[in-house]
Amino acid sequence: MSLDWVQAPAAAVDEEAQAAALARQGQLTKPPGSLGRLESLAVQLAGLQGVERPTVERVQISLFAGDHGVAEEGVSAFPQAVTIQMLQNFASGGAAISVLARQLNAKLEVVDCGTLAEAPIDGVIRQAAGAGTANFCKQPAMTAAQLATALAAGRDAVARAEGVALFIGGEMGIANTTAATALACALLNAAPSEITGPGTGLDQAGVAHKAAVIERALALHEAALGTPLAVLQHLGGFEIAALVGAFVHAAQRRLPVLVDGFITTAAALVAVRANPAVRPWLLFAHQSAEPGHRALLKALEAEPVLGLEMRLGEASGAATAVPVLRLACALHNEMATFAEAGVAERND
């Protein structure tokens, strides 16, 4: 399976629609700039959607799951079985993202990209690259063929997003903060001791052990980490690769993306390094409490919408930011202009 599609051109932002939206913002009955980032978010969405008046009515949340061989190194505060148990929880509607998706009236789909589940789970799409990744302390996390399958799972999720105004990717996979931190270290040239964090809740000794595990993996694969996709193959996860495929394809299909937390931002950085034209299509929802998130956001020059100290994943941060985007659009679309309302403009 070829990976060439990952490098295929992304769509261009519609500069004309963006300029029209910017001009409209200047005519609304408020001091210019007084709605702060709500103004720039609406203008940015206008450029991406190619309309002067953007909307964020229909949202698709694709939640990708994968198991991680590196879990056997004791890098998570929770047992590996939680990945599958949470898939069942997503399917029965009891997870945080289930609640948020219902509140938003968003379409939520769950994709098993390669967990230890022996049988397909009702209500979960199965497009598996394998039964979990290999332990990347011992060998590459995935083969080239598995990488291609996982990337395609993300691409296919975006292909299902007909008539959707905003795409959100989420993840579930015990030990995936270890994979995401390893990716961040490799791509940012950072030391594991600098950016490794507690994930689901490791104590200080646990974080030090997790950093040492990542250090070992980086040393083992050092010679093989020449391209972003090679980094992803050696140190990533199936759900992380699916997120990369989804983000790239969304940009190719003119579909704006709202990026969630630490793990999804690691995937966003892989996507942008592999195909820089993806970057304009990504909005960033929040800054996670996971310490490495700050470094990833900085590398992407991303200004997240929210800072609520969330550290869950599952697309929960992105879902929480959707109402802010909806309000930004409503203000942009429905406020009266100075001329319409007969309000006097600035003195100068």
Ligand SMILES: Cc1cc2ncn([C@H]3O[C@H](COP(=O)(O)O)[C@@H](O)[C@H]3O)c2cc1C
């Ligand atoms: C019950 C539960 C629900 C979750 N939902 C998302 N995660 C989050 O935590 C995991 C990553 O953290 P670590 O690398 O420390 O294992 C991922 O599954 C992520 O989505 C969860 C974790 C747990 C325990």
Ligand SMILES: O=C(O)c1cccnc1
């Ligand atoms: O920010 C995240 O995405 C995150 C942080 C910790 C655990 N799971 C997810």
